[in-house]
Amino acid sequence: MSEILKTTPLHAEHVRLGAKMIGFGGWDMPVQYSGIVDEHHAVRTALGVFDISHMGVFFVRGAAAGEWLNGMLTNDTARLATGQGQYTLMLNEDGGVIDDLIIYRIAGAEWLLVVNASKADEDFAWLSAHLPSGVELEDTSGAFAGLAVQGPRAAEWFAAFVAGACTAPVRNSIVHASVRGVALYAARTGYTGEDGFELFCAAGDVVRLLAAVLETGAAFGVKPCGLGARDTLRLEMCYPLNGSDLSPGHTPIEAGLGFFVALEKPAFIGRGTLAAQREKGPTRKLAAFKMVGATPPPRSHYGVWKDGVQIGEISSGGLSPSLKCGVGLAYLPVEFVRPGTELEIDIRGRRFPAVVERKPLWRGGAE
Numbered sequence: 612m613s614e615i616l617k618t619t620p621l622h623a624e625h626v627r628l629g630a631k632m633i634g635f636g637g638w639d640m641p642v643q644y645s646g647i648v649d650e651h652h653a654v655r656t657a658l659g660v661f662d663i664s665h666m667g668v669f670f671v672r673g674a675a676a677g678e679w680l681n682g683m684l685t686n687d688t689a690r691l692a693t694g695q696g697q698y699t700l701m702l703n704e705d706g707g708v709i710d711d712l713i714i715y716r717i718a719g720a721e722w723l724l725v726v727n728a729s730k731a732d733e734d735f736a737w738l739s740a741h742l743p744s745g746v747e748l749e750d751t752s753g754a755f756a757g758l759a760v761q762g763p764r765a766a767e768w769f770a771a772f773v774a775g776a777c778t779a780p781v782r783n784s785i786v787h788a789s790v791r792g793v794a795l796y797a798a799r800t801g802y803t804g805e806d807g808f809e810l811f812c813a814a815g816d817v818v819r820l821l822a823a824v825l826e827t828g829a830a831f832g833v834k835p836c837g838l839g840a841r842d843t844l845r846l847e848m849c850y851p852l853n854g855s856d857l858s859p860g861h862t863p864i865e866a867g868l869g870f871f872v873a874l875e876k877p878a879f880i881g882r883g884t885l886a887a888q889r890e891k892g893p894t895r896k897l898a899a900f901k902m903v904g905a906t907p908p909p910r911s912h913y914g915v916w917k918d919g920v921q922i923g924e925i926s927s928g929g930l931s932p933s934l935k936c937g938v939g940l941a942y943l944p945v946e947f948v949r950p951g952t953e954l955e956i957d958i959r960g961r962r963f964p965a966v967v968e969r970k971p972l973w974r975g976g977a978e
Contacts, residue, residue, distance in 0.1 A: 636729030657832030667731025706884030
Protein backbone atom coordinates (compact mmCIF):
# COMPACT_ATOMS: atom_id res chain seq x y z
CA MET A 612 0.00 0.00 0.00
CA SER A 613 1.41 3.38 -0.97
CA GLU A 614 2.03 5.97 1.72
CA ILE A 615 -0.60 8.68 2.09
CA LEU A 616 1.34 11.91 1.87
CA LYS A 617 0.43 15.11 3.69
CA THR A 618 0.17 18.31 1.67
CA THR A 619 0.89 21.94 2.49
CA PRO A 620 -1.68 24.70 1.82
CA LEU A 621 0.35 25.56 -1.30
CA HIS A 622 0.00 22.15 -2.96
CA ALA A 623 -2.45 23.33 -5.61
CA GLU A 624 -0.20 26.33 -6.34
CA HIS A 625 2.80 24.06 -6.86
CA VAL A 626 0.84 22.00 -9.36
CA ARG A 627 -0.44 25.14 -11.10
CA LEU A 628 3.13 26.46 -11.38
CA GLY A 629 4.26 23.21 -13.01
CA ALA A 630 6.19 21.67 -10.14
CA LYS A 631 7.32 18.06 -10.18
CA MET A 632 6.15 16.61 -6.87
CA ILE A 633 7.83 13.91 -4.73
CA GLY A 634 7.35 12.35 -1.33
CA PHE A 635 9.64 13.85 1.31
CA GLY A 636 9.41 13.01 5.01
CA GLY A 637 5.76 12.09 4.65
CA TRP A 638 4.88 15.20 2.60
CA ASP A 639 4.09 15.68 -1.09
CA MET A 640 6.54 18.46 -1.94
CA PRO A 641 7.91 20.14 -5.08
CA VAL A 642 11.35 18.84 -6.05
CA GLN A 643 11.70 21.27 -8.97
CA TYR A 644 9.86 23.69 -11.25
CA SER A 645 12.11 25.02 -14.05
CA GLY A 646 14.89 22.60 -13.10
CA ILE A 647 17.22 22.05 -10.14
CA VAL A 648 20.25 23.74 -11.73
CA ASP A 649 18.21 26.72 -12.96
CA GLU A 650 16.62 27.21 -9.54
CA HIS A 651 19.99 26.78 -7.82
CA HIS A 652 21.53 29.55 -9.92
CA ALA A 653 18.51 31.79 -9.33
CA VAL A 654 19.19 31.65 -5.59
CA ARG A 655 22.93 32.18 -6.06
CA THR A 656 22.50 35.17 -8.41
CA ALA A 657 19.07 36.69 -7.75
CA LEU A 658 16.17 35.32 -5.72
CA GLY A 659 14.28 32.11 -5.07
CA VAL A 660 11.22 31.24 -2.97
CA PHE A 661 10.68 27.89 -1.22
CA ASP A 662 7.61 26.42 0.45
CA ILE A 663 8.55 25.64 4.08
CA SER A 664 4.99 25.11 5.30
CA HIS A 665 5.81 21.50 6.18
CA MET A 666 8.16 22.59 8.95
CA GLY A 667 7.01 22.11 12.54
CA VAL A 668 6.08 25.25 14.50
CA PHE A 669 5.94 25.15 18.31
CA PHE A 670 5.26 27.92 20.81
CA VAL A 671 6.60 27.73 24.37
CA ARG A 672 5.30 30.11 27.04
CA GLY A 673 5.81 30.73 30.73
CA ALA A 674 8.12 32.50 33.15
CA ALA A 675 10.32 29.40 33.42
CA ALA A 676 10.22 28.59 29.68
CA GLY A 677 13.66 29.99 28.88
CA GLU A 678 15.35 28.12 31.71
CA TRP A 679 13.60 24.88 30.72
CA LEU A 680 14.53 25.25 27.06
CA ASN A 681 18.12 25.86 28.09
CA GLY A 682 18.12 22.41 29.64
CA MET A 683 16.62 20.82 26.52
CA LEU A 684 18.80 22.46 23.84
CA THR A 685 22.53 22.83 23.24
CA ASN A 686 22.82 26.55 22.55
CA ASP A 687 22.33 29.18 25.27
CA THR A 688 18.82 30.67 25.20
CA ALA A 689 19.89 33.13 27.92
CA ARG A 690 21.83 35.01 25.24
CA LEU A 691 18.65 35.82 23.31
CA ALA A 692 16.95 39.18 23.72
CA THR A 693 13.38 39.58 22.50
CA GLY A 694 13.38 39.40 18.69
CA GLN A 695 16.55 37.32 18.44
CA GLY A 696 17.02 33.73 17.28
CA GLN A 697 19.69 31.05 17.17
CA TYR A 698 20.46 27.68 15.62
CA THR A 699 20.48 24.91 18.22
CA LEU A 700 20.13 21.15 18.64
CA MET A 701 18.02 18.82 20.75
CA LEU A 702 19.86 15.73 21.98
CA ASN A 703 19.11 12.38 23.54
CA GLU A 704 20.70 11.32 26.84
CA ASP A 705 23.75 9.95 24.99
CA GLY A 706 24.41 13.22 23.15
CA GLY A 707 23.03 12.01 19.81
CA VAL A 708 21.01 14.43 17.70
CA ILE A 709 17.22 14.17 17.83
CA ASP A 710 16.78 17.32 15.76
CA ASP A 711 18.39 20.60 14.78
CA LEU A 712 16.15 23.65 14.87
CA ILE A 713 15.84 27.41 15.07
CA ILE A 714 14.56 29.05 18.25
CA TYR A 715 13.34 32.65 18.46
CA ARG A 716 12.49 34.67 21.54
CA ILE A 717 9.37 36.54 20.43
CA ALA A 718 8.50 38.02 23.85
CA GLY A 719 9.98 38.02 27.32
CA ALA A 720 8.37 34.71 28.23
CA GLU A 721 7.36 33.40 24.79
CA TRP A 722 9.44 31.37 22.36
CA LEU A 723 8.97 30.09 18.82
CA LEU A 724 10.63 26.86 17.67
CA VAL A 725 10.86 25.89 13.99
CA VAL A 726 11.71 22.19 13.70
CA ASN A 727 12.25 19.72 10.88
CA ALA A 728 9.06 18.41 9.31
CA SER A 729 9.95 14.73 9.58
CA LYS A 730 10.86 15.16 13.26
CA ALA A 731 7.97 17.37 14.42
CA ASP A 732 5.94 14.61 16.09
CA GLU A 733 9.00 13.06 17.73
CA ASP A 734 10.22 16.47 18.89
CA PHE A 735 6.87 17.36 20.41
CA ALA A 736 6.66 14.02 22.23
CA TRP A 737 10.21 14.41 23.57
CA LEU A 738 9.60 17.96 24.79
CA SER A 739 6.21 17.02 26.25
CA ALA A 740 7.78 14.15 28.21
CA HIS A 741 10.14 16.63 29.89
CA LEU A 742 7.69 19.52 30.29
CA PRO A 743 7.62 21.03 33.81
CA SER A 744 4.58 22.57 35.43
CA GLY A 745 4.13 26.24 34.65
CA VAL A 746 5.47 25.93 31.08
CA GLU A 747 3.07 25.68 28.13
CA LEU A 748 4.10 23.86 24.93
CA GLU A 749 1.82 24.23 21.90
CA ASP A 750 2.16 22.52 18.53
CA THR A 751 0.75 24.97 15.96
CA SER A 752 2.29 23.28 12.92
CA GLY A 753 -1.04 22.75 11.18
CA ALA A 754 -2.15 26.34 11.74
CA PHE A 755 0.96 27.92 10.24
CA ALA A 756 2.52 27.98 6.79
CA GLY A 757 5.77 29.49 5.60
CA LEU A 758 7.94 30.69 2.74
CA ALA A 759 11.71 31.11 2.54
CA VAL A 760 12.87 33.84 0.15
CA GLN A 761 16.61 33.47 -0.50
CA GLY A 762 19.23 35.13 -2.66
CA PRO A 763 21.59 38.11 -2.95
CA ARG A 764 18.67 40.39 -3.91
CA ALA A 765 16.65 39.42 -0.83
CA ALA A 766 17.17 42.72 1.02
CA GLU A 767 16.07 44.75 -2.01
CA TRP A 768 13.04 42.53 -2.43
CA PHE A 769 12.07 42.73 1.25
CA ALA A 770 12.09 46.54 1.19
CA ALA A 771 9.75 46.50 -1.81
CA PHE A 772 7.60 43.75 -0.32
CA VAL A 773 6.94 45.38 3.06
CA ALA A 774 6.72 48.93 1.63
CA GLY A 775 7.50 50.50 4.99
CA ALA A 776 5.26 48.20 7.06
CA CYS A 777 8.24 47.09 9.16
CA THR A 778 12.01 47.28 9.35
CA ALA A 779 13.91 44.32 7.95
CA PRO A 780 15.12 41.99 10.70
CA VAL A 781 18.86 41.74 11.04
CA ARG A 782 20.61 38.38 10.72
CA ASN A 783 19.25 35.79 13.19
CA SER A 784 16.32 37.91 14.32
CA ILE A 785 12.56 38.04 13.87
CA VAL A 786 9.84 40.70 13.65
CA HIS A 787 6.05 40.53 13.73
CA ALA A 788 4.12 42.76 11.34
CA SER A 789 1.10 43.09 9.07
CA VAL A 790 2.26 43.17 5.46
CA ARG A 791 -0.15 43.48 2.52
CA GLY A 792 -3.00 42.53 4.80
CA VAL A 793 -1.28 39.41 6.14
CA ALA A 794 -0.13 39.10 9.77
CA LEU A 795 3.24 37.39 9.71
CA TYR A 796 6.53 36.70 11.43
CA ALA A 797 9.53 37.65 9.28
CA ALA A 798 12.84 36.02 10.28
CA ARG A 799 16.29 36.16 8.71
CA THR A 800 18.25 32.93 9.05
CA GLY A 801 18.43 30.78 5.91
CA TYR A 802 19.70 27.42 4.69
CA THR A 803 21.34 28.32 1.38
CA GLY A 804 24.40 30.43 2.17
CA GLU A 805 22.69 33.51 0.72
CA ASP A 806 20.85 36.34 2.43
CA GLY A 807 17.18 35.64 2.91
CA PHE A 808 13.97 35.83 4.90
CA GLU A 809 11.49 33.31 6.28
CA LEU A 810 7.84 34.36 6.41
CA PHE A 811 5.43 32.50 8.71
CA CYS A 812 1.71 33.22 8.56
CA ALA A 813 -1.66 31.59 9.16
CA ALA A 814 -2.12 28.64 6.83
CA GLY A 815 -5.14 30.26 5.23
CA ASP A 816 -3.10 33.31 4.19
CA VAL A 817 -0.14 31.62 2.53
CA VAL A 818 -1.57 31.40 -1.01
CA ARG A 819 -2.10 35.15 -0.97
CA LEU A 820 1.36 35.61 0.56
CA LEU A 821 3.05 33.56 -2.18
CA ALA A 822 1.26 35.59 -4.85
CA ALA A 823 2.57 38.81 -3.27
CA VAL A 824 6.11 37.40 -3.05
CA LEU A 825 6.09 36.39 -6.73
CA GLU A 826 4.57 39.71 -7.78
CA THR A 827 7.03 41.89 -5.87
CA GLY A 828 9.91 39.52 -6.60
CA ALA A 829 9.46 39.62 -10.37
CA ALA A 830 11.61 42.76 -10.58
CA PHE A 831 14.41 40.91 -8.76
CA GLY A 832 14.36 37.72 -10.83
CA VAL A 833 12.49 35.55 -8.33
CA LYS A 834 11.83 31.91 -9.19
CA PRO A 835 9.88 29.27 -7.26
CA CYS A 836 12.30 26.60 -6.06
CA GLY A 837 11.96 23.01 -4.90
CA LEU A 838 13.70 20.56 -2.61
CA GLY A 839 16.29 19.66 -5.25
CA ALA A 840 17.81 23.14 -5.30
CA ARG A 841 17.49 23.41 -1.53
CA ASP A 842 19.65 20.30 -1.22
CA THR A 843 22.37 21.39 -3.67
CA LEU A 844 22.51 24.85 -2.08
CA ARG A 845 22.84 23.57 1.49
CA LEU A 846 25.32 20.87 0.45
CA GLU A 847 27.67 23.47 -1.08
CA MET A 848 27.55 25.26 2.29
CA CYS A 849 28.05 21.97 4.20
CA TYR A 850 24.87 22.58 6.18
CA PRO A 851 23.89 19.19 7.65
CA LEU A 852 20.57 17.54 6.86
CA ASN A 853 18.78 15.77 9.69
CA GLY A 854 18.30 12.11 8.91
CA SER A 855 21.35 12.09 6.65
CA ASP A 856 24.21 14.01 8.27
CA LEU A 857 22.59 14.31 11.71
CA SER A 858 21.16 11.36 13.63
CA PRO A 859 20.93 9.88 17.13
CA GLY A 860 24.15 8.02 16.35
CA HIS A 861 26.19 11.21 15.93
CA THR A 862 26.87 14.12 18.27
CA PRO A 863 27.11 17.82 17.37
CA ILE A 864 30.84 17.70 18.15
CA GLU A 865 31.33 14.95 15.56
CA ALA A 866 29.19 16.90 13.09
CA GLY A 867 31.39 20.00 13.44
CA LEU A 868 28.65 21.96 15.19
CA GLY A 869 30.50 22.59 18.44
CA PHE A 870 30.00 26.34 18.02
CA PHE A 871 26.31 25.76 18.79
CA VAL A 872 27.02 23.83 21.99
CA ALA A 873 27.27 25.98 25.13
CA LEU A 874 29.11 23.67 27.52
CA GLU A 875 29.64 26.56 29.92
CA LYS A 876 25.92 26.84 30.75
CA PRO A 877 24.11 24.71 33.37
CA ALA A 878 23.41 21.07 32.58
CA PHE A 879 21.45 20.16 29.46
CA ILE A 880 20.41 16.76 28.11
CA GLY A 881 23.39 15.05 26.49
CA ARG A 882 25.97 17.43 27.97
CA GLY A 883 28.10 14.72 29.60
CA THR A 884 28.92 12.97 26.34
CA LEU A 885 29.71 16.26 24.59
CA ALA A 886 31.93 17.47 27.44
CA ALA A 887 33.94 14.23 27.27
CA GLN A 888 34.27 14.51 23.50
CA ARG A 889 35.36 18.13 23.77
CA GLU A 890 38.04 17.17 26.31
CA LYS A 891 39.35 14.04 24.58
CA GLY A 892 38.49 14.93 21.01
CA PRO A 893 36.09 12.88 18.86
CA THR A 894 37.31 9.81 17.01
CA ARG A 895 35.37 10.77 13.86
CA LYS A 896 34.20 13.98 12.23
CA LEU A 897 31.92 15.05 9.41
CA ALA A 898 34.27 15.97 6.56
CA ALA A 899 33.52 17.72 3.26
CA PHE A 900 35.04 16.57 -0.01
CA LYS A 901 35.13 17.34 -3.72
CA MET A 902 35.46 14.82 -6.51
CA VAL A 903 38.54 15.19 -8.70
CA GLY A 904 38.10 15.28 -12.47
CA ALA A 905 35.11 14.04 -14.45
CA THR A 906 33.28 11.49 -12.30
CA PRO A 907 29.74 10.24 -11.73
CA PRO A 908 27.94 12.04 -8.88
CA PRO A 909 28.62 10.81 -5.35
CA ARG A 910 25.51 9.73 -3.44
CA SER A 911 24.52 8.86 0.11
CA HIS A 912 25.84 5.52 1.41
CA TYR A 913 28.60 5.22 -1.20
CA GLY A 914 31.78 3.94 0.43
CA VAL A 915 34.76 6.21 1.19
CA TRP A 916 38.15 4.53 0.83
CA LYS A 917 41.74 5.33 1.76
CA ASP A 918 44.76 3.18 0.84
CA GLY A 919 42.62 0.18 -0.03
CA VAL A 920 40.52 0.27 3.15
CA GLN A 921 36.97 1.55 3.52
CA ILE A 922 37.02 4.27 6.19
CA GLY A 923 33.44 5.54 5.99
CA GLU A 924 30.43 6.21 3.79
CA ILE A 925 28.85 9.31 2.33
CA SER A 926 26.03 10.85 4.37
CA SER A 927 25.12 13.45 1.69
CA GLY A 928 26.38 13.83 -1.85
CA GLY A 929 25.59 15.13 -5.30
CA LEU A 930 26.62 17.48 -8.07
CA SER A 931 27.39 21.11 -7.18
CA PRO A 932 25.99 23.49 -9.83
CA SER A 933 28.17 26.34 -8.54
CA LEU A 934 31.41 24.36 -8.36
CA LYS A 935 30.61 22.14 -11.35
CA CYS A 936 31.82 18.96 -9.67
CA GLY A 937 30.66 16.25 -7.31
CA VAL A 938 30.69 17.11 -3.61
CA GLY A 939 29.69 15.41 -0.41
CA LEU A 940 29.85 14.95 3.34
CA ALA A 941 31.03 11.85 5.20
CA TYR A 942 31.92 10.86 8.76
CA LEU A 943 35.58 9.83 8.73
CA PRO A 944 38.20 8.94 11.33
CA VAL A 945 39.80 12.18 12.52
CA GLU A 946 43.17 11.29 10.97
CA PHE A 947 41.59 11.61 7.52
CA VAL A 948 39.64 14.88 7.84
CA ARG A 949 42.48 17.32 7.21
CA PRO A 950 41.92 19.42 4.05
CA GLY A 951 44.02 18.06 1.21
CA THR A 952 43.65 14.41 2.27
CA GLU A 953 43.20 12.26 -0.83
CA LEU A 954 40.33 9.77 -0.80
CA GLU A 955 38.51 7.42 -3.14
CA ILE A 956 34.73 7.13 -3.50
CA ASP A 957 33.23 3.80 -4.53
CA ILE A 958 30.60 4.58 -7.17
CA ARG A 959 28.83 1.45 -8.42
CA GLY A 960 31.87 -0.76 -7.98
CA ARG A 961 34.51 1.66 -9.29
CA ARG A 962 36.62 3.99 -7.18
CA PHE A 963 37.06 7.60 -8.17
CA PRO A 964 39.43 10.19 -6.65
CA ALA A 965 38.29 12.85 -4.21
CA VAL A 966 39.94 15.27 -1.81
CA VAL A 967 38.93 16.58 1.61
CA GLU A 968 38.16 20.31 1.54
CA ARG A 969 37.68 23.07 4.09
CA LYS A 970 34.07 23.99 4.90
CA PRO A 971 32.08 25.56 3.37
CA LEU A 972 32.69 24.33 -0.15
CA TRP A 973 31.01 27.40 -1.69
CA ARG A 974 32.31 30.78 -0.57
CA GLY A 975 30.60 33.15 -2.95
CA GLY A 976 27.50 33.87 -0.89
CA ALA A 977 26.65 35.66 2.34
CA GLU A 978 28.72 34.79 5.38
